[in-house]
Amino acid sequence: MSLNNTSHPGRPGLDELVPSRYALKVGAIDVMVVSDGVLSLPGTMLGHNADPAVRAAWLEDKFLPPDVLEWALNVVVVRSGGRTILIDIGIGMEFPDLPRAGKLAQRLKAAGIDPASVTDVVLTHMHMDHCGGLLADGVKERLRPDLQIHLAAAEAEFWESPDFSRVSMPPGFPDALRRTGKRFLKEYHSLMRTFENEYEVAPGVVVQRTGGHTPGHSVVRLASGGDRLTFAGDAVFAVGFEHPDWYNGFEHDPEEAARVRVRLLRELAANRESLVATHLSFPSVCHVAVAGDVFRWVPAVWDY
Numbered sequence: 255m256s257l258n259n260t261s262h263p264g265r266p267g268l269d270e271l272v273p274s275r276y277a278l279k280v281g282a283i284d285v286m287v288v289s290d291g292v293l294s295l296p297g298t299m300l301g302h303n304a305d306p307a308v309r310a311a312w313l314e315d316k317f318l319p320p321d322v323l324e325w326a327l328n329v330v331v332v333r334s335g336g337r338t339i340l341i342d343i344g345i346g347m348e349f350p351d352l353p354r355a356g357k358l359a360q361r362l363k364a365a366g367i368d369p370a371s372v373t374d375v376v377l378t379h380m381h382m383d384h385c386g387g388l389l390a391d392g393v394k395e396r397l398r399p400d401l402q403i404h405l406a407a408a409e410a411e412f413w414e415s416p417d418f419s420r421v422s423m424p425p426g427f428p429d430a431l432r433r434t435g436k437r438f439l440k441e442y443h444s445l446m447r448t449f450e451n452e453y454e455v456a457p458g459v460v461v462q463r464t465g466g467h468t469p470g471h472s473v474v475r476l477a478s479g480g481d482r483l484t485f486a487g488d489a490v491f492a493v494g495f496e497h498p499d500w501y502n503g504f505e506h507d508p509e510e511a512a513r514v515r516v517r518l519l520r521e522l523a524a525n526r527e528s529l530v531a532t533h534l535s536f537p538s539v540c541h542v543a544v545a546g547d548v549f550r551w552v553p554a555v556w557d558y
C-alpha cells in the first residue's frame with residue numbers, strides 16, 4: 255500500500271490521507287490551524303549553545319534522528335467580527351531545497367478558503383517561512399486590493415538592513431532570508447500596516463510585539479467568552495519546554511529570545527490558556543505545565 259499525502263486542488267478531502275487542517279473555537283472566534291508542510295533542518299540548530307552530547311541525547315530521548323530535524327510549519331486562519339485573518343503565510347517557493355513545505359495555497363483551497371476572502375494578514379515576523387507564501391507566483395493577483403498586512407514597525411525596519419551576526423543557520427539561509435525580506439518590503443509596502451507594541455486586528459484578536467527571535471517578532475493573543483489561545487510564532491519550539499535556555503539557530507538576539515520564551519511559557523502555565531506555535535508538531539494545540547524551571551508540553555486531546 256502506498257500513501258499519497260498530497261492534497262489535490264479541486265478535490266477537497268478526497269486524497270487527504272494525512273490531515274492538513276484542524277479547526278477549533280476560542281469562544282466566538284473560529285480558529286483553523288493549517289499545515290504548510292515540513293521543513294527538514296539540521297539538528298544542531300535546536301540549540302547551538304548546548305553541549306552536543308546533551309543535544310544528541312535529547313533527540314535520542316524523543317525518538318528523533320540525530321542529524322535531520324523535521325520541523326512542522328503551522329499557519330493559522332482566524333475568523334472574528336466579520337474578518338478573515340491569516341496569521342503567517344508559509345514559505346511559498348522561497349527555498350527550493352525545502353520541497354516538503356510550501357503547500358499552504360493548495361491546502362487553503364482544500365479547506366474552502368479563497369485568498370480573496372482574506373481581509374488581514376498578521377506576520378509574526380519576516381523570516382521566509384512566515385512571509386514567503388505571499389511572494390509565490392500568482393498569489394498577489396488573487397488578494398483583495400484593500401488587504402491589510404499587520405506587523406511590528408520594528409520588524410519592517412529591521413529588514414531594511416538586517417543583522418545576522420548572532421544567528422547560527424545552515425549555509426544558504428542568511429542570503430535567502432535577506433533576499434526574501436527585501437523582496438517582501440518592496441512588493442507589499444503599500445499594504446503594510448505597522449504597529450509599535452500591540453494592535454487589535456479584530457474583536458478578541460490582538461497582536462503583541464515580543465522581540466527576541468527578531469526585533470519585531472510578535473505573538474497573537476485570542477480571547478473570547480473566557481476562553482484564550484496564544485499563537486506564539488517562533489517564541490516557542492518543542493525543545494524550548496525542557497531547555498528554554500537553548501539558543502535556536504534562527505534567533506537574531508538569542509539571550510532576549512530565551513527571556514521572551516520563559517516569560518511567555520510562565521504566563522501560559524499560570525493562566526492555563528491554549529498554545530499553538532509555528533514549529534510544534536501539527537496541529538500543535540497544547541497547554542503548558544511547569545515544574546521549577548522546566549516546562550512540559552501537554553498536547554490537547556484531538557477533538558473530531
Ligand SMILES: [Zn+2]
Pocket residue numbers: 381383384488532533
Ligand atoms: Zn520560523
